[in-house]
Amino acid sequence: MEHRALPRLAASAAAALIVLATGCTGASVQGRPGASGLRDPYFPKAGNGGYQVEHYDLDLDYDPADGQLDGTAVITARATQGLSSFNLDLSGLRVEGVTVEGAGARFNRSGNELTVRPAEDLKKGEVFRTEVDYTGKPKAVTDPDGSQEGWIRTHDGAAGAAGAAGAVGVGEPVGSMAWFPGNHHPSDKATYDIKLTVPKGYEAVSNGELTSRTDTGDGQTEFVWHSAEPMASYLATAAIGKFKVTTGKTPSGVAVYNAVSPGEEARSAPRLARVPEIVEWGGGRFGPYPFSTTGAIVVPAETLAYALETQTRPVFSGAPSEDALVVHELAHQWYGNAVSPKSWKDMWLNEGFATYAEWLWSEDHGGPTAQQHFDALLAGDTAVDSEAGSDWSAFPPAAPPGPGQLSESPVYLRGAMVLQRIRQEVGDEKFFALLRGWVADHKYGNASTADFTAYAEKETGHDLKKVWDVWLYGEKPPR
Numbered sequence: 001m002e003h004r005a006l007p008r009l010a011a012s013a014a015a016a017l018i019v020l021a022t023g024c025t026g027a028s029v030q031g032r033p034g035a036s037g038l039r040d041p042y043f044p045k046a047g048n049g050g051y052q053v054e055h056y057d058l059d060l061d062y063d064p065a066d067g068q069l070d071g072t073a074v075i076t077a078r079a080t081q082g083l084s085s086f087n088l089d090l091s092g093l094r095v096e097g098v099t100v101e102g103a104g105a106r107f108n109r110s111g112n113e114l115t116v117r118p119a120e121d122l123k124k125g126e127v128f129r130t131e132v133d134y135t136g137k138p139k140a141v142t143d144p145d146g147s148q149e150g151w152i153r154t155h156d157g158a159a160g161a162a163g164a165a166g167a168v169g170v171g172e173p174v175g176s177m178a179w180f181p182g183n184h185h186p187s188d189k190a191t192y193d194i195k196l197t198v199p200k201g202y203e204a205v206s207n208g209e210l211t212s213r214t215d216t217g218d219g220q221t222e223f224v225w226h227s228a229e230p231m232a233s234y235l236a237t238a239a240i241g242k243f244k245v246t247t248g249k250t251p252s253g254v255a256v257y258n259a260v261s262p263g264e265e266a267r268s269a270p271r272l273a274r275v276p277e278i279v280e281w282g283g284g285r286f287g288p289y290p291f292s293t294t295g296a297i298v299v300p301a302e303t304l305a306y307a308l309e310t311q312t313r314p315v316f317s318g319a320p321s322e323d324a325l326v327v328h329e330l331a332h333q334w335y336g337n338a339v340s341p342k343s344w345k346d347m348w349l350n351e352g353f354a355t356y357a358e359w360l361w362s363e364d365h366g367g368p369t370a371q372q373h374f375d376a377l378l379a380g381d382t383a384v385d386s387e388a389g390s391d392w393s394a395f396p397p398a399a400p401p402g403p404g405q406l407s408e409s410p411v412y413l414r415g416a417m418v419l420q421r422i423r424q425e426v427g428d429e430k431f432f433a434l435l436r437g438w439v440a441d442h443k444y445g446n447a448s449t450a451d452f453t454a455y456a457e458k459e460t461g462h463d464l465k466k467v468w469d470v471w472l473y474g475e476k477p478p479r
Contacts, residue, residue, distance in 0.1 A: 031082035031121035036113050038185050042344045042403035045112070046174050047185025048087040051077040054127070055190055056233075058180050061197045061220075062204075062240055064166050067137045067153055069093070073180050075130045083122040088114040089174070090181040091150070093136040100130050114181055132181045138167075141175045144404035147305050149175030154241060154261070154303050165261075166202065166241030168299050170308050170315055171234040173344055173406070182233050186340045187446050189230035196238055197222045203243040205259045207236060207311045209293055227311065229291055230444045232340045237310035239297045250276040250294070252283065257295040257313065264298045267319030271326050272296055278323075278330050278361075285360060286331070287436040290338035290443055294330070296320075306407075309354070311337045324358045331357030334439050342448040347406045348397035348472075349452060352415020353435075359416060374420040377413060378479070387413060393477035398449045417478075418471045425467060426460040434459050 034050020057074040075088070091112045098105045100118035107116050114132070122128055138151035154166045169179045177184045196204035200221050208227030216222050243259035250256060256275055260268050275294060283289050293312045301318030307325055308315045309332030320326050335357075336350035359370040368376070368384050376384035377392055392413035400406055423431040437459055438452065447455075449472070457464050470478050 030123070031079075031084040033115075034081070034083050034086035036087040036115070038187065040185060040343050040345075042400075042406065043174055043185075046089065046344075047183050047188060048089065050081050050083050050086050051079050051183070053077045053183050053188050053190040055192070056180070056182060056236075057193045059195045059197075060179075060238065062167065062238075064153075064199065064202065064240060067167070068135070069138050069151075069179065070135045071133070071180060073130075073132045073134070073182070075132070075182065077128060077130065077183075079122045079124055079126045079128065082124050083118070085115055085117040086122075088116065088130075088132070088181040089177040089184040090114045090132075090134070091141060091177045092139050093134045093179075095181075096133040096135060098130065098132050101128050105130075112177055134181065138169075138179045141178050143173070143175075144402065145407055146404075147407075149173075150178030151175075152303055154300050165300070166239070168240075168297070168303065168315060169236070169238040170304065170310065171236060172308055173234055173403075176233045176236055179238065180236075184233045186232040186234060186344070187342050189232050189340060189444070189446065191229070192225075192227040192231055192236060194225045194227075194236070194238060195222060196225070196240065198240050201242065202240055203245055203259055205237075205239045205243065205245075205257075205297055205313065207231060207313060208291075209255070210257065229311075229338075231311045231337070235309065235311040235337055235340075237297065237308075237313065237315060239299060239315065241299065243297075246272075248276065250279050250289075252280060252289070254279055254289055254291075255293045255295075257293060258298075259295075259313075260298040261300045264300065264319045268296075268298045268316075271320040271323060272298075274323060274326060275330070278327055281361065281364070282331060282334065282357070285357070285364075285432070285435065286334045287439050290334060290439065294333070296326070296329075309333070309336055309350075324361065327358050327361045328354045338439055338444060339442040340446050342446045342451075344403070344406060345398070345400075346447070346449050347400070348411045348415035348418070349447065349449065351407075351412045352397055352418060355412045355416040356419045359420075370420050370423070374417055377417065392417075396471075396473045396475060398472045414471065414478075418467065421467045421471050422456060422460070422464060425464060426462050430460045430462075 037045040038047035040046050055076040059072040061070040098107045103119040105118050140148040141150035149170050151169050194206045198204045204223040206225035211226045212224045214222045246258045248256040258272050291312045295313045297315045304317035309329045314329035331354040335353035359373045363369040373385050376388045380388050382388045390409040392409045395410050397411050397415040
């Protein structure tokens with residue numbers, strides 16, 4: 001397997017360390033260190049200060065047989081202050097060398113922080129390229145709620161129960177640092193090019209459009225994926241396996257690319273067949289689909305304990321069990337992906353909206369209406385909504401008690417109930433204009449709960465303070 005210039009970068013790093021040992025001379029320092037962490041309310045060490053990433057160019061070689069990953073990340077960023085050093089988030093993998101603007105850079109590791117010291121300070125506003133060469137066997141990251149993300153090795157019928165058949169990279173909230181260095185906070189969105197080189201016979205799937213697939217002639221296949229629209233790093237994915245790939249288009253011309261693990265094809269087929277229909281339906285309810293591609297990745301069952309809305313191509317662990325799950329993950333392409341949270345405290349803007357999309361799909365397809373779902377939750381009527389018996393009112397959706405509760409039912413269900421309360425107050429015409437306008441006016445950016453509440457009142461012309469006080473922020477269970 002080609003090692004892509006590790007010796008050159010390692011030599012550059014060694015030279016830089018000699019400079020560090022002998023001291024610095026010349027011009028006085030103009031910059032200051034960038035912050036190691038953005039002080040997110042729930043993940044204070046996630047992300048880094050002093051720069052914004054514009055583009056990631058990832059070149060990854062992966063060997064499913066032994067789990068070895070050799071990677072080069074070229075990160076193009078803009079300095080938001082003068083920088084004498086800056087940090088990247090990276091978990092576990094060994095860094096072989098770093099350059100900034102082509103010059104060897106000093107670096108050191110502390111936990112999940114990679115601190116980089118360029119040969120020359122970076123000026124505020126300067127666009128700079130950082131190249132990181134790294135290697136190792138990426139691992140899973142355990143979340144505060146006990147679930148696993150990061151880099152997960154998979155097993156399927158093609159390899160047998162004893163052998164690893166591939167892997168999948170998933171990143172919500174911070175797991176992407178397990179497979180590439182970056183500014184891993186949702187507030188820093190960037191475009192991506194991801195090249196994946198794997199043994200012949202394997203498929204390698206990522207976000208966006210497949211721009212090339214090349215037999216390298218040495219028993220490897222190279223896949224190049226391009227994401228032209230900005231993406232939060234937690235939405236990036238790389239999936240390697242013996243997938244069965246199918247392609248198509250929605251009626252409005254959006255490209256569909258599905259990749260399904262062996263043994264999951266028959267069970268997945270009915271749900272994935274509805275992807276074009278769901279995307280078209282979402283376009284009518286939420287505004288035009290915000291990306292050029294859509295589809296799904298189905299990894300072997302029990303790989304993950306959840307599905308994830310990875311941008312343009314959600315990941316499902318095993319065949320999706322119902323249409324509502326596919327609706328939920330595809331709705332995130334509008335709410336969470338096109339419009340991403342400013343911080344993890346704003347998670348309900350992802351999950352409340354996607355849950356409400358499930359209710360709307362039901363309403364539009366002969367099932368219980370959104371109001372009936374709302375009423376069922378209030379009444380504990382599990383005959384109408386199977387989740388009505390959950391503790392949906394345990395805490396306000398805009399203020400979960402801690403990071404371990406970000407995926408609990410109040411964020412999803414009570415978050416959706418906030419939207420139904422707005423609909424009750426303003427009527428259908430203004431409400432659905434609000435859903436569409438929110439995406440149109442914030443597309444490819446980030447937004448907070450405060451941004452949404454102000455926007456909702458401005459666009460509908462209604463004072464919604466009671467909705468916010470009781471349903472969104474209220475500590476007492478609403479009735």
